[in-house]
Amino acid sequence: MTLAAFLHHLAFATGLALISAAIVQLMIAMPVMDRPDPRKMHLHPTPKGGGVGIVIAFLAGIAALYQWAAFGRIAEPYFRGVIEASVAIAVVAFLDDIYDWPFTVKLAAQVLAALVAVATGIYVHDYRVPYIGEVYLGWLGVPLTLVWLLFATNAMNFIDGLNGLAGGVAFIAAAFLAYIAADQGGAFAYFAALLLAAGLAGFLPFNFPHARIFMGDVGSQFCGFILAVLAVVASRFENVELSFLLVPMLLAGVLFDVAFTLGRRAVAGERLTAPHRGHLYQVAQRAGVSATAVTLVHWGFAVFGGLCCLAFIAAPSPWKPYAPLLVLLVQAPWVGFVVVRSRRAGITGWG
Numbered sequence: 001m002t003l004a005a006f007l008h009h010l011a012f013a014t015g016l017a018l019i020s021a022a023i024v025q026l027m028i029a030m031p032v033m034d035r036p037d038p039r040k041m042h043l044h045p046t047p048k049g050g051g052v053g054i055v056i057a058f059l060a061g062i063a064a065l066y067q068w069a070a071f072g073r074i075a076e077p078y079f080r081g082v083i084e085a086s087v088a089i090a091v092v093a094f095l096d097d098i099y100d101w102p103f104t105v106k107l108a109a110q111v112l113a114a115l116v117a118v119a120t121g122i123y124v125h126d127y128r129v130p131y132i133g134e135v136y137l138g139w140l141g142v143p144l145t146l147v148w149l150l151f152a153t154n155a156m157n158f159i160d161g162l163n164g165l166a167g168g169v170a171f172i173a174a175a176f177l178a179y180i181a182a183d184q185g186g187a188f189a190y191f192a193a194l195l196l197a198a199g200l201a202g203f204l205p206f207n208f209p210h211a212r213i214f215m216g217d218v219g220s221q222f223c224g225f226i227l228a229v230l231a232v233v234a235s236r237f238e239n240v241e242l243s244f245l246l247v248p249m250l251l252a253g254v255l256f257d258v259a260f261t262l263g264r265r266a267v268a269g270e271r272l273t274a275p276h277r278g279h280l281y282q283v284a285q286r287a288g289v290s291a292t293a294v295t296l297v298h299w300g301f302a303v304f305g306g307l308c309c310l311a312f313i314a315a316p317s318p319w320k321p322y323a324p325l326l327v328l329l330v331q332a333p334w335v336g337f338v339v340v341r342s343r344r345a346g347i348t349g350w351g
Helices: 003-028 051-068 076-099 103-119 138-159 165-184 187-206 216-236 246-250 252-267 280-286 291-314 323-344
Strands: 126-129 133-136
Touching: 003 051, 003 187, 051 076, 051 187, 051 216, 076 103, 076 216, 103 138, 103 216, 138 165, 138 216, 138 252, 165 187, 165 216, 165 246, 165 252, 165 291, 187 216, 216 246, 246 252, 246 291, 246 323, 252 280, 252 291, 252 323, 280 291, 280 323, 291 323
Parallel strands: none
Antiparallel strands: 126 133
């Protein structure tokens, strides 16, 4: 990519960020409020729905890419599938913000949105296993992709409990993915990740360090879903295939927190769909770590995941299977810190 092309794309992304910021400003005046309750961290009613700015900026950029930027296109059905799935998850999540659906209803709606993507062919078809080679998944690719899309979508939604946490992690992940895709020649993944980063750049100043508005489910679910879709698209439909593992590595802090919490609650016999404040980031904040510090820790996890992605790409073939495991190096100390801090604070139950 030439410097002139990069500057042109950066100017376009800056315009989208300004559009996102303008829409977020409008959403602050909307009557959709996130009211405090025992499982939430904020103390005063706060507008939500700031993610609408992220969604509109992304969709406007994708529409421009579809119409004019042939260099970044993928095959028609898959390109259309990304757009249709993006709209579907945005509508589902925005309605959830308004009506505050029970988790089962929310999950059913997410399944329908994920099926939109899968129905257009966006699913993992095969996977290259080190030392074994290509493994053809066949029909199993469909349910596996659905599980991935739903887990990543809800993981980002679950982690969206402190100012700037979900938005910042998504921004860092999108920025790293854009850089890696541009460097490796994955034009669509580069441009789509750049669009998501632009939308988030317009939103974050309103959410961190002090929140004038929350992104809401329309933002957190949308970001998780789009990054999950890009993991599949970049690994299958580009001229240069990127590893499916890149996005999980970038979101490792989020995915680990959610997986650890679900596992802990399952072992404790707790109902997994019941509201709680038992995520690691929530327990850390309840134990006296400032919300800003917890957010910055998770931003650090995302940056570390990005560096691990670069190491994974540069690693010689014999070492590639082990490179993704590097993301776990920072999680064990974090768990230990939260456990010790919670005990000192007298927090005996994490629910």
